[in-house]
Amino acid sequence: xxxxxxxxxxxxxxxxxxxxxxxxxxxxxxxxxxxxxxxxxxxxxxxxxxxxxxxxxxxxxxxxxxxxxxxxxxxxxxxxxxxxxxxxxxxxxxxxxxxxxxxxxxxxxxxxxxxxxxxxxxxxxxxxxxxxxxxx
Numbered sequence: 041x042x043x044x045x046x047x048x049x050x051x052x053x054x055x056x057x058x059x060x061x062x063x064x065x066x067x068x069x070x071x072x073x074x075x076x077x078x079x080x081x082x083x084x085x086x087x088x089x090x091x092x093x094x095x096x097x098x099x100x101x102x103x104x105x106x107x108x109x110x111x112x113x114x115x116x117x118x119x120x121x122x123x124x125x126x127x128x129x130x131x132x133x134x135x136x137x138x139x140x141x142x143x144x145x146x147x148x149x150x151x152x153x154x155x156x157x158x159x160x161x162x163x164x165x166x167x168x169x170x171x172x173x174x175x176x
Contacts, residue, residue: 070092073095121133
């Protein structure tokens, strides 16, 4: 996902609207991203953070990650357990439950359809932008 940057100064009302829009889109996508990271195997918090950190638009604070993981656990979408890693302190590992797998499949289907529909609407916008750059 490309990082959206406003053309307005951060103090302007247009800049705040753009930041709010970006934050809302990001916030709505993080749950799906975290579930997707857990699709193939169980991971502990730092591993999840590193996977998100590799995608700059998905990076988040440790506290935010654990809030989301706790909510997902409360909703029975992920399970967790403490495991002694042999390093002197245990790590809490997370994995998808069957309900989590079903939810992620549904989210992925919706995302694919939704983003495809939006891409169709954005095609003319993107083409005009590219054409403008080519004529300079």
